[in-house]
Amino acid sequence: MNVELRKSFQFEAAHLLPHLPKSHKCRRLHGHSFKVDIALSGPCNPKLGWLVDYASISAAFEPVWKKLDHRYLNDVPGLENPTSEIIAAWIWKKLKPRLPLLAEIAVAETCTARAIYRGERVYPGGSHKLPPARLRRPGWDFAEKASRVA
Numbered sequence: 001m002n003v004e005l006r007k008s009f010q011f012e013a014a015h016l017l018p019h020l021p022k023s024h025k026c027r028r029l030h031g032h033s034f035k036v037d038i039a040l041s042g043p044c045n046p047k048l049g050w051l052v053d054y055a056s057i058s059a060a061f062e063p064v065w066k067k068l069d070h071r072y073l074n075d076v077p078g079l080e081n082p083t084s085e086i087i088a089a090w091i092w093k094k095l096k097p098r099l100p101l102l103a104e105i106a107v108a109e110t111c112t113a114r115a116i117y118r119g120e121r122v123y124p125g126g127s128h129k130l131p132p133a134r135l136r137r138p139g140w141d142f143a144e145k146a147s148r149v150a
């Protein structure tokens with residue numbers, strides 16, 4: 001039985017988006033109560049009846065959370081342009097080695113706006129680029145679309 005777990009966290013931080021025109025509101029210094037959802041997926045342990053202990057997600061995220069909470073994100077190495085998209089990918093990079101079942105990071109800066117990151121797709125052969133058509137297996141396109149929806 002395959003399952004997905006999600007655990008939500010929150011951090012408070014300030015940022016500005018330096019590459020936007022000066023007239024854009026996000027170019028000005030401002031803050032958010034960011035919400036982070038961390039999703040793991042994989043086979044449910046038949047004996048324990050769970051995928052992982054939720055506490056292990058919290059423990060893995062804590063050192064990452066400390067780098068984000070009550071910070072000026074633009075000062076955090078790797079977050080010089082701290083959009084929600086880049087924050088999600090940054091969190092993924094930090095967590096994936098500690099949470100191999102990591103499936104998705106969602107970063108919401110408001111109740112109605114969030115960015116989702118699910119890692120970079122690695123194609124057969126280990127490349128991040130779409131293989132040439134002659135090398136694709138029959139049904140490959142369907143598998144690609146299914147993985148995007150999942």
Ligand SMILES: [Zn+2]
Nearest residue numbers: 026030032109
């Ligand atoms: Zn913002």
